[in-house]
């Protein structure tokens with residue numbers, strides 16, 4: 001009698017184990033881990049991981065320009081937090097243009113085969129020009145030579161001394 005009970009018990013255990021295995025299997029196929037779906041990426045890869053995207057936004061962009069997220073990202077109407085997919089803030093499209101420029105510089109001028117924003121193989125990055133400022137410093141130590149005034153208005157800026165005559169060309 002005892003032996004029979006033990007055998008039944010063992011069969012029951014085997015069956016329970018199988019049922020559990022099947023349940024786990026079904027759960028695994030019907031509820032996959034959802035990848036992050038970003039809604040409005042035009043330059044970064046669609047399947048970028050949350051970590052990689054955050055690294056680019058916070059470490060690369062934020063640090064290179066010395067700004068916070070809301071410098072480029074418009075607030076959700078009526079809310080206090082940014083709507084990251086929105087393009088309402090024009091700086092976001094400026095940043096996209098800068099991304100295209102940086103990628104092109106890396107391929108055309110520095111022979112980086114497959115440049116990716118955020119990749120350590122990049123030679124030119126946002127930081128190369130911005131150095132922690134939203135508008136890069138173009139004056140340097142010698143403002144008379146380097147300050148060309150506001151963009152679109154070629155220098156010399158009013159009040160600045162005239163540029164020295166070009167030295168004679170040596171052959």
Ligand code: HEC
Nearest residue numbers: 038039040041042043044057058061069072084085095096
């Ligand atoms: C210098 C401008 C700039 C800053 C600063 C910035 N972002 Fe972005 N962000 C962008 C641009 C440009 C895109 C779109 C990239 C593309 O089109 O591939 C983007 C896209 C995103 C997206 C994807 C939204 C979607 O669904 O399409 C998220 C999320 C995001 N940023 C979060 C952040 C966070 C968090 C911060 C601050 C830590 C931040 N960003 C700072 C420019 C910026």
Ligand code: HEC
Nearest residue numbers: 061091094095098099102124125126128129134135136151
């Ligand atoms: C080759 C130099 C250079 C590189 C590299 C560069 N930028 Fe810029 N960026 C500039 C200059 C110069 C300005 C200012 C233009 C102006 O005043 O009209 C600027 C302006 C901007 C602005 C507008 C700031 C404002 O307040 O008007 C944003 C946003 C920006 N850059 C983002 C980026 C991002 C993001 C990257 C990297 C993907 C990047 N830039 C790489 C030179 C550069």
